[in-house]
Amino acid sequence: MKATDRAVETGIQMQAMSTSVMCQGLDREAHERLFCISSVQHIPAKTAIYFEGDLPERLFEVLEGVVKLYQMTLDGHRQITGFAYPGQVFGLGWNGTCPTTAEALTSSRLCSYPLAKLERIAVELPTFGVRLFRMISAELVAAHGHMLLLGRKSAIQKMASFLLALSHRNLEQGADPDQLHLPMTRTDIADYLGLTIETVSRTITLLCRMGVIALPQRHDPTILNILLLMQMAEGERSDFRPRCSWQSSL
Amino acid sequence: MKATDRAVETGIQMQAMSTSVMCQGLDREAHERLFCISSVQHIPAKTAIYFEGDLPERLFEVLEGVVKLYQMTLDGHRQITGFAYPGQVFGLGWNGTCPTTAEALTSSRLCSYPLAKLERIAVELPTFGVRLFRMISAELVAAHGHMLLLGRKSAIQKMASFLLALSHRNLEQGADPDQLHLPMTRTDIADYLGLTIETVSRTITLLCRMGVIALPQRHDPTILNILLLMQMAEGERSDFRPRCSWQSSL
DNA sequence: CGATCCTTTGAGAGGTCTCAATTCGCGTGG
DNA sequence: CCACGCGAATTGAGACCTCTCAAAGGATCG
Numbered sequence A, B: 001m002k003a004t005d006r007a008v009e010t011g012i013q014m015q016a017m018s019t020s021v022m023c024q025g026l027d028r029e030a031h032e033r034l035f036c037i038s039s040v041q042h043i044p045a046k047t048a049i050y051f052e053g054d055l056p057e058r059l060f061e062v063l064e065g066v067v068k069l070y071q072m073t074l075d076g077h078r079q080i081t082g083f084a085y086p087g088q089v090f091g092l093g094w095n096g097t098c099p100t101t102a103e104a105l106t107s108s109r110l111c112s113y114p115l116a117k118l119e120r121i122a123v124e125l126p127t128f129g130v131r132l133f134r135m136i137s138a139e140l141v142a143a144h145g146h147m148l149l150l151g152r153k154s155a156i157q158k159m160a161s162f163l164l165a166l167s168h169r170n171l172e173q174g175a176d177p178d179q180l181h182l183p184m185t186r187t188d189i190a191d192y193l194g195l196t197i198e199t200v201s202r203t204i205t206l207l208c209r210m211g212v213i214a215l216p217q218r219h220d221p222t223i224l225n226i227l228l229l230m231q232m233a234e235g236e237r238s239d240f241r242p243r244c245s246w247q248s249s250l
Numbered sequence C: 001c002g003a004t005c006c007t008t009t010g011a012g013a014g015g016t017c018t019c020a021a022t023t024c025g026c027g028t029g030g
Numbered sequence D: 001c002c003a004c005g006c007g008a009a010t011t012g013a014g015a016c017c018t019c020t021c022a023a024a025g026g027a028t029c030g
Helices: A003-019 A028-037 A115-124 A126-152 A155-172 A186-193 A197-209 A226-234 B003-019 B028-037 B115-124 B126-152 B155-173 B186-193 B197-209 B226-234
Strands: A039-043 A048-050 A058-064 A067-072 A078-084 A101-104 A108-114 A213-217 A220-223 B039-043 B048-050 B058-064 B067-072 B078-084 B101-104 B108-114 B213-217 B220-223
Touching: A028 A108, A028 A115, A028 A126, A058 A115, A067 A186, A067 B126, A078 A126, A078 A186, A078 B126, A108 A115, A115 A126, A115 B126, A126 A155, A126 B067, A126 B078, A126 B115, A126 B126, A126 B186, A155 A186, A155 A197, A155 A220, A155 A226, A186 A197, A197 A213, B028 B108, B028 B115, B028 B126, B058 B115, B067 B186, B078 B126, B078 B186, B108 B115, B115 B126, B126 B155, B155 B186, B155 B197, B155 B220, B155 B226, B186 B197, B197 B213
Parallel strands: none
Antiparallel strands: A039 A108, A048 A101, A058 A108, A067 A078, A067 A101, A213 A220, B039 B108, B048 B101, B058 B108, B067 B078, B067 B101, B213 B220
């Protein structure tokens, strides 16, 4: 590699860092310290990044691609706890060992930071520590929401919620909220929603027949009626009061 | 209240603080600063502490009693995301608003800290910030584990896992791991495990008939065969390999 | 163009839910 | 002290949703 190439590469990397969610809003010092300990790597599709039970070593940010995080039961069932898209962080939230396996869904580009050095930065630059805390808080909120989906929603509600979440993500990214893309297989969707692959397939077919979505390509559904989709995600009856006063004796 | 009473009360409170999980292992300065912003309160049973959607204001630690945390779907279903026992903290992990409602299951004594002041302490005393981070990490790990239970376990597996978790908690607390106590109703258990009240009841009856547990009192099961219970929690087949090499193309 | 994996679709079984009735436990008041 | 009432828990019967097993239809890639 020539010197000019290295310079170009560093330039690309610095650009990646400045757009990184890890760095946004941080002062110059934090920014530079993060850059110094960061490293960018390419991961081919279907490759594990770390395993459930490993000792956590690095924090990852997705630059390109999608990563799935999952846990296994001892009898061989799998539960995907989340998908990490570009701009999202994973590898946070361990308790001794990694609770999940991380595996690249598609060919991905990741930026990673050694946890030990990250902790030192967090200790020395409290604003960065607060940022890390915000990130893991967001993950916990998402986890709580997903627990509600897994425990209390029907197959159609789960599927509708999933599609709406993807739509919402598109909106945030400035993409068309109706043109979705599913980089994961039906098996992955099933393991994320707590269903079987057949039920996922049948539910998608059902949504198509109802005219709520279209499916020109198997991995690229289009939302045709987002209002109906939202209704389906929430369930039938909407005669619900915001405050649960019948529960509380207040 | 007389001065001596106040002194006694303060003594009790300081004792509570020194045994508090929030304080364990912290230096004298952090300890004292926490004590200054802390307040202890009693909450009667079935009383909400905060509501889903509220602006988070305080972090709570359970001193006595049990608190349940839950979310509602728009069609009126409930998912309990966790129970907080003495020595456990809740109110951490928000993203704008509280993701869950917190409600005292039994008459409880709580110690709470204003979040704003807590953040200041975390910024000024990084070791405390790290401690907060560890706490929320543990919550995230628990949430992931519960997602696996909700999405991929049968009614018996869920019930067995629940009882084992309580048993494990007893063990940590130095109590008899076989003598359990369920302060929550069957409805609460159902909403925690993603089942109906009837299925919970039937599953408990089944476990009794199999001789895995006994039920002298409705809220106080006894584990008779913990090995079998562990087997049931994990599922039938145990021909499972620790590393998921069939998934990864490594 | 065959091989393989992913996906769809069907039929049937099974687990969990729903609805309903009964029993149990406990506090209240006669 | 006992009868009563109410909520919680248990139990039963049947329906329904989802899973399981099986086969066929597509997509992709060498």
